[in-house]
Amino acid sequence: MSQYRASETKREQFRRYLEKSGVLDTITSVLVALYEEANKPDDALDFIKLHLGATGPEPVDAQALRMELSDLQQKCNLLMEENKELRNKLMQYEPAPDGEAAE
Structure with a gap:
């Protein structure tokens, strides 16, 4: 049971880290943009990369x-x-x- 709590604590710390650094908000906004896209792209990963600026x-x-x-x-x-x-x-x-x- 102790190992479960340690693992849960690490996950919670990591989640707070992602939240604090703005990663969760950015990923969420890109996924919402993909969801709201009328014409879904053939390659969702390219869409995400483009909107995250990873294709520069x-x-x-x-x-x-x-x-x-x-x-x-x-x-x-x-x-x-x-x-x-x-x-x-x-x-x-x-x-x-x-x-x-x-x-």
């Missing part, structure tokens, strides 16, 4: 994407500056037509 990129992939984004932003800024300089040089040789202003 892996952390390593996300880091690589962030680095690529940073590099591309720097290249874009350099190209914008170069474009501006070239426009200014061009304006020295060809004035803008009436009514148009250089950017």
Whole structure:
């Protein structure tokens, strides 16, 4: 009987832990969304993963994407500056037509 109580206490502690951390509320809301879905998806597990946000990129992939984004932003800024300089040089040789202003 003592082992039953120890097992029950562990379960109750774990349940309180899940409740306190918000896991139960999140899982419940996803399951309610699945229940209320008019057109039930073919793969319920994919639906749950999607609504829990588990289908996003892996952390390593996300880091690589962030680095690529940073590099591309720097290249874009350099190209914008170069474009501006070239426009200014061009304006020295060809004035803008009436009514148009250089950017």
